[in-house]
Each structure stands twice: as C-alpha cells, then as structure tokens.
Amino acid sequence: xxxxxxxxxxxxxxxxxxxxxxxxxxxxxxxxxxxxxxxxxxxxxxxxxxxxxxxxxxxxxxxxxxxxxxxxxxxxxxxxxxxxxxxxxxxxxxxxxxxxxxxxxxxxxxxxxxxxxxxxxxxxxxxxxxxxxxxxxxxxxxxxxxxxxxxxxxxxxxxxxxxxxxxxxxxxxxxxxxxxxxxxxxxxxxxxxxxxxxxxxxxxxxxxxxxxxxxxxxxxxxxxxxxxxxxxxxxxxxxxxxxxxxxxxxxxxxxxxxxxxxxxxxxxxxxxxxxxxxxxxxxxxxxxxxxxxxxxxxxxxxxxxxxxxxxxxxxxxxxxxxxxxxxxxxxxxxxxxxxxxxxxxxxxxxxxxxxxxxxxxxxxxxxxxxxxxxxxxxxxxxxxxxxxxxxxxxxxxxxxxxxxxxxxxxxxxxxxxxxxxxxxxxxxxxxxxxxxxxxxxxxxxxxxxxxxxxxxxxxxxxxxxxxxxxxxxxxxxxxxxxxxxxxxxxxxxxxxxxxxxxxxxxxxxxxxxxxxxxxxxxxxxxxxxxxxxxxxxxxxxxxxxxxxxxxxxxxxxxxxxxxxxxxxxxxxxxxxx
Amino acid sequence: xxxxxxxxxxxxxxxxxxxxxxxxxxxxxxxxxxxxxxxxxxxxxxxxxxxxxxxxxxxxxxxxxxxxxxxxxxxxxxxxxxxxxxxxxxxxxxxxxxxxxxxxxxxxxxxxxxxxxxxxxxxxxxxx
Numbered sequence: 001x002x003x004x005x006x007x008x009x010x011x012x013x014x015x016x017x018x019x020x021x022x023x024x025x026x027x028x029x030x031x032x033x034x035x036x037x038x039x040x041x042x043x044x045x046x047x048x049x050x051x052x053x054x055x056x057x058x059x060x061x062x063x064x065x066x067x068x069x070x071x072x073x074x075x076x077x078x079x080x081x082x083x084x085x086x087x088x089x090x091x092x093x094x095x096x097x098x099x100x101x102x103x104x105x106x107x108x109x110x111x112x113x114x115x116x117x118x119x120x121x122x123x124x125x126x127x128x129x130x131x132x133x134x135x136x137x138x139x140x141x142x143x144x145x146x147x148x149x150x151x152x153x154x155x156x157x158x159x160x161x162x163x164x165x166x167x168x169x170x171x172x173x174x175x176x177x178x179x180x181x182x183x184x185x186x187x188x189x190x191x192x193x194x195x196x197x198x199x200x201x202x203x204x205x206x207x208x209x210x211x212x213x214x215x216x217x218x219x220x221x222x223x224x225x226x227x228x229x230x231x232x233x234x235x236x237x238x239x240x241x242x243x244x245x246x247x248x249x250x251x252x253x254x255x256x257x258x259x260x261x262x263x264x265x266x267x268x269x270x271x272x273x274x275x276x277x278x279x280x281x282x283x284x285x286x287x288x289x290x291x292x293x294x295x296x297x298x299x300x301x302x303x304x305x306x307x308x309x310x311x312x313x314x315x316x317x318x319x320x321x322x323x324x325x326x327x328x329x330x331x332x333x334x335x336x337x338x339x340x341x342x343x344x345x346x347x348x349x350x351x352x353x354x355x356x357x358x359x360x361x362x363x364x365x366x367x368x369x370x371x372x373x374x375x376x377x378x379x380x381x382x383x384x385x386x387x388x389x390x391x392x393x394x395x396x397x398x399x400x401x402x403x404x405x406x407x408x409x410x411x412x413x414x415x416x417x418x419x420x421x422x423x424x425x426x427x428x429x430x431x432x433x434x435x436x437x438x439x440x441x442x443x444x445x446x447x448x449x450x451x452x453x454x455x456x457x458x459x460x461x462x463x464x465x466x467x468x469x470x471x472x473x474x475x476x477x478x479x480x481x482x483x484x485x486x487x488x489x490x491x492x493x494x495x496x497x498x499x500x501x502x503x504x505x506x507x508x509x510x511x512x513x514x515x516x517x518x519x520x521x522x523x524x525x526x527x528x529x530x531x532x533x534x535x536x537x538x539x540x541x542x543x544x545x546x547x548x549x550x551x552x553x554x555x556x557x558x559x560x561x562x563x564x565x566x567x568x569x570x571x572x573x574x575x576x577x
Numbered sequence: 578x579x580x581x582x583x584x585x586x587x588x589x590x591x592x593x594x595x596x597x598x599x600x601x602x603x604x605x606x607x608x609x610x611x612x613x614x615x616x617x618x619x620x621x622x623x624x625x626x627x628x629x630x631x632x633x634x635x636x637x638x639x640x641x642x643x644x645x646x647x648x649x650x651x652x653x654x655x656x657x658x659x660x661x662x663x664x665x666x667x668x669x670x671x672x673x674x675x676x677x678x679x680x681x682x683x684x685x686x687x688x689x690x691x692x693x694x695x696x697x698x699x700x701x702x703x704x705x
Binding site: 124125128129132133134136153185186187188311312313316317 | 603604607608611612615616619648650651654655657658659660661662663
C-alpha cells in the first residue's frame with residue numbers, strides 16, 4: 001500500500017469516527033457546506049444508516065427520541081447557515097433535558113469564515129448557551145480526537161448536546177488520520193466516575209434514618225443512570241414514599257405500594273400535600289424545576305433537603321440543600337443502601353397512614369380523573385383506551401407539549417424506565433412526531449405512540465413523509481384535537497377572563513392529510529370509537545394517525561397557578577385545595 | 578424543624594450583593610473566553626471588573642473577575658462546568674483589597690512561574 005492510499009478525506013474520517021463510536025443511525029438533511037460528508041456517506045451505508053428528514057428540527061428531535069429511548073448518543077446532521085440554525089431548537093431541548101446529542105454541521109470553507117459568506121452562520125457562537133461544548137474544526141487531523149471527545153462529553157457526567165462544526169475544506173482535505181490520540185479534556189470532570197463523598201452519604205443516611213416523614217423525589221437522573229432497582233430498594237429500606245417528576249415517570253413502578261405519583265404544577269394534590277408535610281426530602285436526579293417546586297420559598301417548608309445530582313452546580317441552585325451529594329444516582333443510592341443496612345429503619349406507620357389518608361381525602365375529589373358526564377368525546381376517553389391498550393405490551397409513549405402532555409403524564413400507568421419520552425425543560429411543541437420516529441428506529445420491536453395536540457402536530461407533521469420513505473411501521477400518532485392551543489387557552493380561561501387571544505386553531509382533516517402522506521388516517525368523534533381505533537392502529541402494519549376530536553374546552557386539573565406554592569392547587573375552575 | 582425558607586436568592590432587591598473575587602484559569606482556545614463571558618451575562622451575574630490575560634502556563638489564560646453575587650458558589654460552579662475552564666477559585670476570603678483590577682507587564686528578571694508562585698499573587702495583580 002502506498003502512502004497516498006492511507007489518506008482519507010476529512011469527510012471519510014468523520015464517517016469512520018462515527019462508526020468507531022458505534023453509531024448506527026444518523027438523522028439529517030444535506031446542503032452545500034456538508035456535501036463532502038454526504039459524498040462519503042454511501043461508502044459507509046452498511047454501517048451508518050442515514051435518515052433523511054424533512055426539516056432539520058425534525059432531524060434533531062428524531063436524534064433526541066433515539067437517544068432517550070435507547071440511552072445512546074443521538075446524532076443529527078445539517079448544513080451551514082439555515083440548516084444549522086434549524087437545529088438550534090432541538091439542541092436547546094437536549095440541553096434542558098440533559099439528552100446526549102451530537103450535532104454535526106457543515107461550515108463554509110475556512111478561507112470564507114468571518115466574511116458573511118453564503119450560508120455562513122456562526123453556529124458555534126449561537127449555540128454557546130445551549131451546548132455542553134462545541135468545536136469548530138478546520139483541520140481534518142483533529143477529527144478523530146474531536147469526535148471521540150464530543151461523544152464522551154455528550155454521554156458522560158450530566159449528559160447533553162455537543163456541536164461539531166466542520167468547514168467544507170476540512171471535509172475535503174486528504175490527510176492520514178491518526179486514531180491513536182488522547183483526549184484533551186483537562187478541564188472536564190465526569191462526576192459519575194468519582195468516588196461518592198462518604199461523609200455526605202453518612203449525613204444523608206442519618207437524616208433518612210431519623211426522619212419521621214421522609215419522601216424520595218426521583219427524576220431523570222435515576223433513568224439516565226439506570227438506577228430504578230436501587231431506587232426501589234432504598235424506598236423499601238427507608239420506608240419512604242416515592243414521587244416521580246415528569247422526566248422521572250417510569251423510574252419507579254406506579255403500582256408499588258410506596259408510589260405516590262407526580263408532584264408539581266399538574267401533579268396530584270396528595271403528592272404536593274405530602275411534600276408540604278415531609279420532614280426529609282431526598283431528591284435523586286432532579287433539579288427542582290419551577291414546575292415541580294412552585295413558589296420555591298413555600299416548597300417543603302418542614303423538610304431537610306438531601307440533593308443528589310451528577311452536576312454540582314444544581315446543588316443549592318434553587319433549593320437550599322442540607323446535604324448535597326455529587327455523583328451518579330445509582331452509585332449514590334448504592335452507598336446510601338450500604339449505610340442504611342446498618343440501621344433498622346422505622347416502620348413509619350403513622351406517616352404511611354397520613355399519606356394514605358391524604359390520598360383518600362383528595363382522590364375522590366379529583367374530578368379530573370373521572371370523565372365528565374358528557375356524550376362528546378373527552379380526552380379522558382382516549383387516555384382510558386390507550387392506557388388499557390398499552391398494558392403489558394412492548395411500547396413507549398412520546399408526548400409533545402401542552403394539555404395532552406399533562407393528561408398523558410397523569411393518566412397513563414408508567415411501569416418502566418424510558419417508556420415515557422417528552423420535552424420537559426424546554427417545552428418544545430413539535431417534539432413528539434419526530435422524536436417518535438427516532439424512538440421507533442431505536443426500538444424496532446416496540447410500538448411507539450406519539451400523543452400530540454393539534455397545535456404541535458402542525459409544527460412538525462412533515463416527518464410523516466420521512467416515516468414513509470424509511471418504511472417505519474411502528475409509530476402510531478394520537479392527535480388530541482381540540483381546535484385550540486389548549487394550554488394557553490386554559491390559562492386564558494382561568495386567569496385572563498376567557499380572552500382567547502390567538503388560541504383558536506384550525507387545521508386540515510388530519511386523517512386525510514395522513515392519507516396524502518400514504519399513512520393510515522382515522523377520525524374518532526365518539527367515546528365509543530376510541531378503543532376500536534387504537535386497536536385498529538396497533539394492528540396495522542404501518543404508521544397511523546388518529547384524529548381524536550375531543551371536547552374543545554376540557555382543562556388539565558389539578559393545577560398550581562404560576563408563581564403560587566404547591567400547597568395552593570386549583571381542583572377545577574372553581575375549587576381550590 | 579428549620580424555619581429557614583428553602584431558597585437560594587440570586588438577587589436581593591434594595592441591597593447591593595457582596596463583592597467576590599473569582600480567579601478562573603482556562604484554556605486559551607477559540608471560544609473559551611466567549612463561553613465564560615456569555616455565561617456571566619446569561620446567568621445575570623453583575624461584574625464589577627474583569628481582567629484577562631495569558632497565564633504563566635502556555636496555552637492557558639487567567640481571568641480575574643469581581644462579581645456582585647449573593648450566592649458566589651453558583652458563579653463558581655457554573656464557571657467550573659465549562660469544559661475549557663481548568664479551575665475556579667473564589668479568593669475573597671483571603672486578605673485582599675480590590676477596587677479595580679489592572680493587568681501589568683512586569684519587568685522582573687525572573688521566570689513567570691516563580692514570580693507567580695507566591696500565595697497572594699492575585700492580590701499583587703490588583704491595585705487601588
């Protein structure tokens with residue numbers, strides 16, 4: 001072999017580097033500045049499957065859905081300029097929800113950088129606040145190290161998005177790649193890997209052992225670290241009821257006797273009441289988001305707080321921690337279990353009885369759990385039918401953002417980690433349809449249900465064409481169609497005297513639209529039709545869109561009005577608890 | 578039980594938050610300084626003064642900033658999250674007086690690292 005045969009273009013090195021990271025699927029759209037990469041891609045077609053999306057935002061969310069369903073790093077690709085800026089929303093989404101994502105973007109040739117060249121955008125600059133790190137690569141010799149670092153950073157510590165921007169000439173230039181390069185990450189500490197602070201663990205264990213009314217709050221960190229078993233063991237060992245955040249749903253089985261449900265703005269009344277009563281709150285892997293805490297000064301007023309987080313900056317950021325433990329959720333839970341094995345936990349009969357009484361008191365009043373007496377199709381009819389259909393079948397549910405998202409969180413029985421995928425921190429409408437596509441490719445043997453409002457569906461429904469082109473069959477889309485931007489309308493109804501400014505929303509005949517994409521489309525207008533449509537969709541060997549035309553002004557309750565403490569909940573438009 | 582609200586106020590109205598001197602060592606790489614400054618901007622930290630220059634170690638910079646913050650630990654932790662940041666030190670507790678920071682080229686006939694090895698070099702870098 002001659003020396004020249006060993007050279008590779010930057011684009012080939014990029015593909016090879018992805019293969020070396022174990023990447024199998026990437027989502028993207030080509031364009032001028034990323035063309036050399038796409039030119040090289042067919043050589044790697046047997047190892048790298050490229051999914052051509054219809055919009056870069058779709059590609060980004062699909063990569064997120066893939067990552068969230070599989071636990072692996074999602075990869076999306078776009079060209080410079082508008083291609084790259086269209087990735088900004090999914091990158092921000094991945095940043096807020098700590099989703100491991102590598103975004104590859106083409107950039108104008110290095111000679112043109114900084115000259116306002118055609119399709120030049122400073123994407124590394126634009127994404128500074130929403131990336132864990134980013135690279136601008138002008139020399140293809142850097143690519144083996146940069147790609148390895150990018151995947152390492154995206155997946156370790158607190159996961160998140162990393163952007164790699166590669167100039168067109170760096171993709172074209174031929175060099176001999178050196179794969180034997182070390183990371184240059186002196187400033188990076190993977191807090192999952194370090195030893196757990198033993199003194200802090202002892203202090204936390206002592207608080208738990210001495211508590212009369214402990215509660216465990218479990219978040220995304222439990223799911224990301226695969227710590228559900230340890231969470232269950234600790235809850236049982238400490239006899240502590242477990243509440244799960246939106247991103248923690250599935251981290252703890254809903255039918256466990258210690259499972260309380262979701263706290264926060266649309267959490268259950270008895271869960272928020274229990275938080276207000278607890279004397280020790282152990283937060284594992286969640287960040288005290290304002291949708292969980294409500295007015296923070298009124299949150300858990302009697303509790304000593306133990307905060308376990310892989311990111312040291314989260315400890316004490318919003319809620320004062322009496323004990324902070326930096327580390328991987330599973331490692332810390334194991335350490336706590338070891339420590340508590342020495343002590344004999346109290347039975348906590350009084351506390352469990354109190355929690356039970358709270359549930360008994362508020363559940364009958366939780367009218368939102370029952371469907372209103374009406375002949376028209378209620379959102380609850382859809383969820384009851386979907387929940388029954390999901391039971392014990394290999395499936396995941398992806399939601400968008402808004403009323404349907406909260407109903408899904410409330411009304412589905414979450415039994416296992418990674419079965420619930422949603423856009424939480426960023427609250428990105430348009431997430432569900434492309435994220436379901438990504439999840440479907442990550443889990444080809446499962447059925448992926450996307451539950452989405454008519455507003456969010458109209459933001460990214462073009463990815464139906466992607467599903468058709470890819471031959472994806474395992475995505476079923478349930479549109480909770482109320483002809484409104486429903487959550488905003490609900491706020492307008494409750495807090496703005498029903499001034500429905502810019503919330504009534506028309507749409508096409510969604511079933512007909514689906515058929516135009518070559519996808520099965522169904523329309524359901526009666527309560528009796530819901531279960532049959534879901535069964536028909538499940539049985540169909542292809543994507544399905546079901547247009548559930550529900551009661552237009554149904555509301556999500558209970559609700560903590562923005563800025564209020566979680567002890568102040570609206571049970572319906574007239575009643576507070 | 579504790580009656581202290583579980584709050585970490587980032588800003589106290591009507592009172593200027595205390596000043597803290599923070600020393601940040603970071604890689605001298607494209608974008609590194611931009612990331613650090615951008616973080617200070619978007620988190621709303623109030624910077625009283627800021628000096629950046631090459632440090633004694635080639636390829637790295639030292640940034641000394643005086644921030645007004647109720648919770649300086651957050652400033653430190655957020656800066657430490659940045660991949661290009663090598664270390665962050667809050668030195669307010671050490672004896673120092675800071676009105677303004679200046680960067681000066683010192684003409685000592687002495688290696689930089691030896692000159693800067695002293696414990697109070699940062700205070701020496703500062704001047705009234």
